[in-house]
Amino acid sequence: MFLDLGRNYFVELKNRFKALSWSSLVMPEIPLAPVDRIFKKAGAERVGEDAVQALRDILESIAYDLANRSIEMSKHANRKTITAEDVRAVVRIIRCVPLSV
Secondary structure, three states, X not given: OEOOOOHHHHHHHHHHHXXXXXXXXXXXXXXXXXXXXXXXXXXXXOOXXXXXXXXXXXXXXXXXXXXXXXXXXXXXXXXXXOOHHHHHHXXXXXXXXXXXX
């Protein structure tokens, strides 16, 4: 039960990954174990390490993008503090998460 992620959003992310790999340039912020657990909770019996790393890299890229856009939202509202509403507003704009958020 996900919203339409938008083809343009993923094309942009794909182009970013062609240019660089997050895991090869910076120390990842998200550990692999929680990402592996996400696969398992989603019903996967076996998950390759490359799949876990790929999902981790994608999640980090999306998280950085959402954070940057949330910062822009707070600046637009003349605030220094980023609020949950800033993040939710960005998510509503790009429509990239499950309906339950």
